[in-house]
Amino acid sequence: MYKSYGELSTAVYEKTKPIGSSINGDIPYYISRLQHITSPILEPASGTGRMLFPLIDAGFTVVGVDTSKEMLDLCKAYATKNGYDPTLIQDDVTTVQLHQKFGAIVLPTGSFSLLTSREQAKKALINFYHHLEAGGKLIIDIISPGPIEDDPTVSHIHLTKETGIRITSTLLSNNWIEQTFTKEIVYEKWTNGEKTDTELQTLEIRWYGVEEFRSFLSEVGFMDIVVSSDYIYQQPAHRDATTITFEAKK
CATH class of the missing domain: 3.40.50.150 (Vaccinia Virus protein VP39)
Known part of the structure; x- marks a missing residue:
């Protein structure tokens, strides 16, 4: 997944x-x-x-x-x-x-x-x-680590005039004891107004x-x-x- x-x-x-x-x-x-x-x-x-x-x-x-x-x-x-x-x-x-x-x-x-x-x-x-x-x-x-945002963030990257990627990042967990936080990142590729591809990523970060x-x-x-x-x-x-x-x- x-x-x-x-x-x-x-x-x-x-x-x-x-x-x-x-x-x-x-x-x-x-x-x-x-x-x-x-x-x-x-x-x-x-x-x-x-x-x-x-x-x-x-x-x-x-x-x-x-x-x-x-x-x-x-x-x-x-x-x-x-x-x-x-x-x-x-x-x-x-x-x-x-x-x-x-x-x-x-x-x-x-x-x-x-x-x-x-x-x-x-x-x-x-x-x-x-x-x-x-x-x-x-x-x-x-x-x-700095401040860790609880609310989802949305950004957009334009690859060409017709194509771009919409990125939605959501905090899944923030574990101060284990010194980790985990985000789910959804990448949606859009071409001429139609969604053509999707990719899901979990990003877990550890700090010291x-x-x-x-x-x-x-x-x-x-x-x-x-x-x-x-x-x-x-x-x-x-x-x-x-x-x-x-x-x-x-």
């Missing part, structure tokens, strides 16, 4: 977050924090390649991993059209085994928060640790306290942990921050 990042949600993602677009300054921030890295970089949850291609343009070798075939298909089509040849792998970030080590692993814009159980999250962090070189760097964003996540990284074995907010290096996390970024080394 439900599908994560299918054809319609991928089309909306590409329209609202096109390849190469920076979200609140994340791309220049990540590039600046990776300047000393000479080994390949791994981007789990690389999606359409929004950040992957700017990293390649900045001179890095990047391997992308994602579970969504639709996201990777769009990424591959962009690569072919524009003369890129990145390594792209469809796999689960908690279990993928690439048999190589990386100088850095990057997870921008809260992708890690889609791992909604602590067990999944720990398994992923252990896997990232395994894939890093000695002294390699992990840079990872977590989402600050700053000290909780710092301890989580230490528990896995990461060291030299630095916390920043809103893509300003070492700016302390604060109540109005939308993104908290952790850097840590193996």
